Amino acid sequence: MFALTLGACGGDNAGAGADSDKAVAIAKEIKASPDQAEAILKKHGMTEDQFEALMFEIAEDPKRADAFATKVGG
Numbered sequence: 001m002f003a004l005t006l007g008a009c010g011g012d013n014a015g016a017g018a019d020s021d022k023a024v025a026i027a028k029e030i031k032a033s034p035d036q037a038e039a040i041l042k043k044h045g046m047t048e049d050q051f052e053a054l055m056f057e058i059a060e061d062p063k064r065a066d067a068f069a070t071k072v073g074g
Contacts, residue, residue, distance in 0.1 A: 020064055023054050024071045031072065 022044065029040045041051055058064045 016061070016064065018070060019054060019060060023051070024068060025057060026051060027068075027072045 026040060026044050026046065030037045033040065036047070041048060046054075058068050
C-alpha cells in the first residue's frame with residue numbers, strides 16, 4: 001500500500017480547505033486501520049492515485065502541510 005508522509009491542512013482558498021479536511025479524515029482513518037486503506041479510500045470516493053496527488057498538493061503549501069501534520073498527529 002502506501003505510507004502517509006506529509007503534513008498539511010488549511011490553505012487560502014475554500015476548495016483547498018475542504019480538500020485538506022477530507023485528506024485529514026482519510027489519513028486518520030488509514031492511520032488507525034492501515035490494513036483497510038483501500039476500503040477507506042473507496043468509502044471517501046478516492047483512489048490511491050487521487051489521494052497521493054492530494055497529498056502532494058498539500059505538501060507543496062507549507063501552511064497546509066503544517067496544519068495537516070498537526071491535525072493528523074505526526
